[in-house]
Amino acid sequence: MGNELESEHATSNMASYGFASMSREFVQIAFGTYVFFYYEAEIGLNVWLIGIGLIIFAIYNAINDPLIGYLTNRPFKFTKKWGRRFPLIMLGGLPMGFSYFLVFAPPTTDPNTGALVLFGWLIFTTCLYDTLHSLFYVNFSSLFPDKFRSQSERRKAAGIQITLGVLGLGLGSILPPLFINFGDFQSYILQGIVAMLFGLITMIIAIPGCREDKKSIEKYLESLEKKPERGTFVGETKNALKITSFLAFLVLYVMYQAATTSMIASIPYVIRFILDLPASATTLIMAAMLIGTIASVPLWIKLAHRYNDNRKVMLIAITLMAIFTSPLIFLESYILIIITMLLWGATLGGWWSMLFPVMSDIVDESVVRYQKREEGTYNGILQFFGRLGNIIQVLSFAIVHTLTGFVEGQETQSSSALVGIHMHLGLVPMICLFIAALVFWKWYKLIPERVTQNQQKIKEMDL
Template identity: 50%
Template sequence: MENEELEIITHSKGTMASFAFGTFLNEFLWMAFSAFAFFFYEAEVGLNIVLVGIAFVIYAVWNAVNDPLIGYLTNRPFKFTKRWGRRFPWILIGGLLWTISYFLLFAPPDIDPVAGEWILFGWLVFALCLFDTFCSLFWVNYTSLTPDKFRSPEERRTSNGMNIVIGSLGTVSGAIVPPLFIIFGVKFTYIISAGVVFLIAIIALTISLPGSRDEEEYVDRYLENYEEQSDKTSFFKTLKTSMKQKNFVAYVIVLLTYQVMARSMTASIPYIARYVLVVEATVITIIMGSLLLALIISTPFWVKYAQKSNNNRKVILITGFLLVIVTIPLIFVNTIEGFIIGMILWGSAMGGFWAMQTICLTDIIDEAVVDTCERQEGTYNGISMFFSRLAIAVQAVSFALVHELTGFVEGSDTQSTQAIIGIKIHFAVIPLFVLLIGMLIFYKLYDLTPEKTKENQIKLKKMCI
């Protein structure tokens, strides 16, 4: 069995690079959103923190329905599937509308935040749900294309390497570009910043389209297999099956806890800059730049180590527990220099964890295909997206609770000592313990070893799915 040749379809480096700009788009928009959306409505618009928190919880409820359902609905053939592909049309439509919805988030009605709080609340809920819907349409189909387009472990790792490098540039851009146009206390500068983000996102989407085309051979094979299925699997049956898969459960739990850490820390940076360090918004560029520079430098090392060890589980465990350890010093840091050093250490560990997420999920999807004889990448990616986006609601609720308990004043230029301690709590303390719990669960449940992964690859080749 070990000597059987696995199916390899060669794609050019140019195709892989073009495809990777879809990751650039995702990382760019999400970094910009995570860093400033919550802060903008609480600290700049002055909307009551309870209403901001409720808006993000409503968003999470919508997300619970939206992500898995979009994955399921777009997983079936349409009249245009034969000509345009399974995933490409949704990637194009979703990506375009997603970039527009980002701009709307930072263009709320210019009204008094007390007298018009319900209007602002309604706008925030509407904009968040719109943002999530089109994000799901784009990202579910983009990530679902990965295991179908790149079939062998070698090509997946090569493509993932491209995704990491180009995606890292998206993360860097999303962190350093928006603050360059923002002035704390001047709301209009956020609209200018959002306009710049929109333009960059459109360029990235355009570059990604040539590499995001479906493989014609696999589209034809999918349509043939779909027609032969006399009993089409229902959404709820697929959902139930996926949540019975032990490795998938372990994956979504650790994904949720990692995203809670990443989003809480990212969303805390503007609070750290304005209230702890008492500096201008442009300093955020330096802090985030140091983190992301470390991420870019460290990621090739982790990818090389993953190639050498051929053990994705091992790399996730090492980098996950490293993230927990390097977060501890950030609780006590109070200077720009200290935050820069802390972010460098955190980014160095983050590179490996981030690099393994997509590969880990493709291994899980392969296992599911072998077990069920069906390709349901859309549903699996939709469920994964739900847990990833659920982290935003967890972050919002934790921020709201901490700010209420520590006396944070919405729209104020300064905060009390107690409120600043609260900022430190949601910046480092809560993320640290949340990820630690996730890593312990992953260690206990996840058992996709290199041997099991290779065996699934060989079975898939024989199944011709």
């Protein structure tokens, strides 16, 4: 461990950083769970208008993320005093909950005669939400490898951040359905207010942890003096895509996003149409996932320390996640679904525990190869490709619902429509996750020896 950079951040500072993750995950999980369902099953908007609207949102998102990553990966007038990441994290994070609230407060109009109004509102509010989210998350995730430099500190910080992030994910899954009543539009507005307040409070708590170290700011500004030239957006993107391990991770990330968004967005459909239960029944399913995830994080972190191999631990987590997804293809028992989600949550803890350490290893590889820090560009590209996962989810819903005869705004659905719900709850996610595991195993090459060499070289380059 002597080659690693020194660990210097207090646990309380890491926890404060983690509250930003809690804020983001609360809003993100609620967004992914209810947007499609709200506009289709509650408002009754045509499924293809919803699909097109959310694809436009995803395309905007895809372009927006790497562009923000590139544009913010430079010094500003406020950089010397406040850092280059902290002000942008706050600018995006503090109002993000309000934009989420707007998604669930569309104009009151008939879904047939006023379809274009609702369609336009869906596009406007989701793109506003994404703009703020991208500004926040690209800079928040870019801060991690720069602030936490050693493997041991990264794993500790990741463990704390992931625990708080998963807690936010769980609360975002558990609290909104407690305020939602199927068929009651006002209840969706109420849960939007709850999400907005939660996001604001947790972002305020995150302020100390998201501040950049004076030493890191000074090193960054000094590095610009040594090498002031900056590549073009296209050039930096091409450089990033030349790293094979990054490409493998991009495929993994796309398939993970497609799988998890499909599963989570399916749950309200399962509760209402397959199990015929009230919206509050979602709480126990999500609570089981939360318990499994939080309980497993310390075990995954311990496993990572034992193997000292982020690649191996990530591969184990994704493979197990695919295996535990498969029962959801056919289960129609509330209790059995809860048990399955508990087990699935335990594998999700592995993904969460390894996400930032693996991405940090990739950033280190790029620093050694190109001799400059471009975390924003890499995280922007990652989010760009992640939107492909959202497009896969939206298209699978629209195609499956069309082929199986799901009727928008109807209280009950046919048996074929219920089969369709099972498909996007279990089958589609399982296939995506097995593809992810295969590609990551085959082409991700950052083994422990290479990671250690990269960290030593970065220390020598003083970057």
